[in-house]
Amino acid sequence: MNQPFDSARDLTDAPRVGGRQTPKDAATLILTRVRQGEAEVLMGRRAPGHVFMAAKWVFPGGRLDRTDFSAASANDLPAADATRLTREVPARRARALALAAVRETFEETGLLLAAPAPAAPVAGPWREFRAAGALPDLAALSYVARAVTPPGRTRRFDARFFMADARALLHPEPTAGSGELDEIAWLRLGDTRSLDLPAITRFVLGEVGERLAHPDRPLPYVRMVRGRHVIEHQG
DSSP, rough: OOOOOOOHHHHSSSSSSSSSOOOOEEEEEEEEEETTTTEEEEEEEOOOTTTSSOOOOOEEEEEGGGGTTTTSSOOOOHHHHHHHHTSOHHHHHHHHHHHHHHHHHHHOOOOOEEEOOOOOOOOGHHHHHHHEEEEEGGGGOOEEEEOOOOSSSSSEEEEEEEEEEEGBBSSSSOOOSSSSEEEEEEEGGGGGSOOOOOHHHHHHHHHHHHHHHTOOOOOEEEETTEEEEEEEEEH
């Protein structure tokens, strides 16, 4: 059963430092697989020198880039997931968020959630992805959670969490990636509880376990309203 969100832990993870920042759009990809009858999830530990969430275990992900709005893909998001996202943002931005999750995962882990395609020369952050002979496989994604960093933090993100089965990867094992994650590993879902995790990551891991058994469960949206964390569940 999913665990309740730990509000006190969340405030410890990212203490309030003052100032006003508008949350930046970001996207995260949760890759899962089954080994010897047990669910595993891909996670990485952020390097100790990071200003935000240093040395904590997280899912691959990062900020939306302007090139994500025009990047090519092999296919589109499943209709139900696209519908959920377009309740929040225009269709073009919804697609860009999904592409950002795939791109950031490749940059941080070397893993391609993609279909084979002729290599193509493109400029910018998608250069290496397209040079590898791949196009993003958006049809493999499920939109499973949303969370907004509380006000007054050093970084604020409006993060969308996507899930995908590792069978959609072109290659099954991660590489060193960009170095933003100093360790990358497939971990049994039950073993992740002992890791140093941000509160939101711990909450979403519980959601992953529930969603593997019940894929159509409502999507949680975590944010702070009038100084208190609120979780809304959306169909």
